[in-house]
Amino acid sequence: MNPQTRPPAIPSPEESAFLQAYDPQAFDRPSVTVDVVLLALREERLQTLLVRRREPPFKDQWALPGGFLHMHESLDEAAARILEEKARIRGPYLEQLYTFGDPKRDPRMRILSVAYYALVNPARFLDPPLPSDEIALACLRVPWIGEQGGPAEVRLFPESQPLPLAFDHAEILDMAVQRIRGKLDYAPIGFELLPPSFTLLELQKVHETVLGRPLNKDSFRRRMLATGRLEPTGKIRQDVGRPAALYRYLREA
Amino acid sequence: MNPQTRPPAIPSPEESAFLQAYDPQAFDRPSVTVDVVLLALREERLQTLLVRRREPPFKDQWALPGGFLHMHESLDEAAARILEEKARIRGPYLEQLYTFGDPKRDPRMRILSVAYYALVNPARFLDPPLPSDEIALACLRVPWIGEQGGPAEVRLFPESQPLPLAFDHAEILDMAVQRIRGKLDYAPIGFELLPPSFTLLELQKVHETVLGRPLNKDSFRRRMLATGRLEPTGKIRQDVGRPAALYRYLREA
C-alpha cells in the first residue's frame, strides 16, 4: 500500500486544537449492536445459534446472538466477543454481512445492527451441551434453491413448528444463507464447517446441504482438486466401503 | 440523552480503575455516518466523486461525500440524501457496500461509516459543472486486475499526482472497486453507468474499463444477449462505421 495515499497518523497543531474543542455529544446518535448468524452443520442439517430473549421487546422469543458495540472495540472484535460470550467459540470464520438500519426495526429506539455470519465446525462448541432454555442450535430449512432470496425457517427440532424470530432477525438470517450460497460458488468455504481434515465426499455433502441441491460428484471432485488448495494428509478415513483419502485445506495461495 | 449519566471527561486514577473494570463506555454510542462511493464513466475512465473538506480533521484534503445519519431515516435514505445534497443526483443505482468501524478511523471520536456505492451515467450530473474547488469527479486508476484487493489511486486530472484521501476513504474506495468488479461477472450492472439506450460495444467498453482488462467480443455479445434482459429499441446509433443496434435493459425478469 502506498503511504502517500494514506492519511497522516499525527494531526497538525491546528487540528489538535479543533479536536479538543469538539463536543462528541453534539448530535443525537443511534445505538449500534452487532448480531451474529452462526452456521454449523449437524446431522446433515444446517443449524444456527439462537438465544432466548429474557426482556421485552419480543420477550421469550428467539433471537440471533448479539450485543451492543463497545466503544473501544472494532466491529470484528465485537462479533468475535459476542460469539465467545454466548457460545464459547473462539476464532471461527467470521465475516461482516450487512448493516440493518430501518428506523423502526427496534420498537424501543433507533438501533443499527451490524450483522456478521460465522461458519464453524460444531465439534468446537458441543462443550456446553445444547439445546437449553436459553440457547439453542436450531435447524434451518430453506425452501428455495440458488442464490435468490426466500424465507428461511427455523425449528428447535427437525419436526417441530417454525419459530418466529425477534426483530428483523429472520431477514438477517435469509441474507446470511443467501450470502454463503453465493460465496460457495467461487470461494471454497465449505471446509470451514468441517473438522481440519475431511474426505471429498464429506466436503461435497456440505456444499449440497448449504446449496440445497445435489451436486455432480465427478465435476465436484475435479473442481475441488483443480483449486490446488486441498492437500492430502496421507491419512485415510475408514468408514464403510472403500477407505477415502483425507484432505486438509491450504489457506495460503 | 442525560449528560449527567456520562462519566467526567478526565477521570481520576481511582475512577480510571473503575472504568476499566466495568467498561462504562459499553453503553455509550458511536456516531454513524454514511459515505458514498459514486462511480461514473467519462472519457473511457472510471471516475469517482470527491469533496474537499472545509474543516479539520484532514482539512483541505479530499474525501468521499458523506454525512451523519439522521435519526428518522434509513441507511438507504441517508445515502440517497447525501448524493442528492452533494451532487444533485436522484435515484441512481445504490447499494450498501460495507460498514467500517475501526475505533481509530476518525481521530475525533468513535464514528462508524456505513459505506454505499452508486453507479450513475455522468450525463445526469454535469448540470453543476465539475470540477470545482469544492467537489470534483476524480479519475480512478486501479493498478490491479481481477477481484483481488489493491490500492486504487485517485487524480484530479489524468496526468496529475495521486491524491491522498481523508480518513480510511482510500480503503472504502478499494472495496467499492473490488465489489463492482466481482459483481460484474454475474450481474449485468454495467448498463447502470450508461444512458438508457446503448450499443453492445458501449456496454463492452464499460465492462472492460471497470474490470481493467480486454474482453472477448464474440463471447461478450453472446453472453449479454443470452441473459434475455437486453431488448433492442429498434433504433440505431450512427457514429462511424456500420450503424449499431441500440439496446435497452429490462429490469424485470
Add this chain to the structure above:
DNA sequence: GAAATAGTGTCTTTAAGACAGTATGTG
C-alpha cells in the same frame, strides 16, 4: 475504394455432466 465498426458462422478449446468400469474396504 479505404477505413471503421456491426454482425454471422464455424472451428477449437475447456469445463461440466454422464456413466462405465475398476479398486478396496466391510459384513
Add this chain to the structure above:
DNA sequence: CACATACTGTCTTAAAGACACTATTTC
C-alpha cells in the same frame, strides 16, 4: 460372496475463445 464407497477413464454436451467472413456506414 454381496455391498458400499473411492477413484479413473472416456464420451457427450455446453460455453468460451479465436478467427474468418460478410454487411453497412463515413470519408
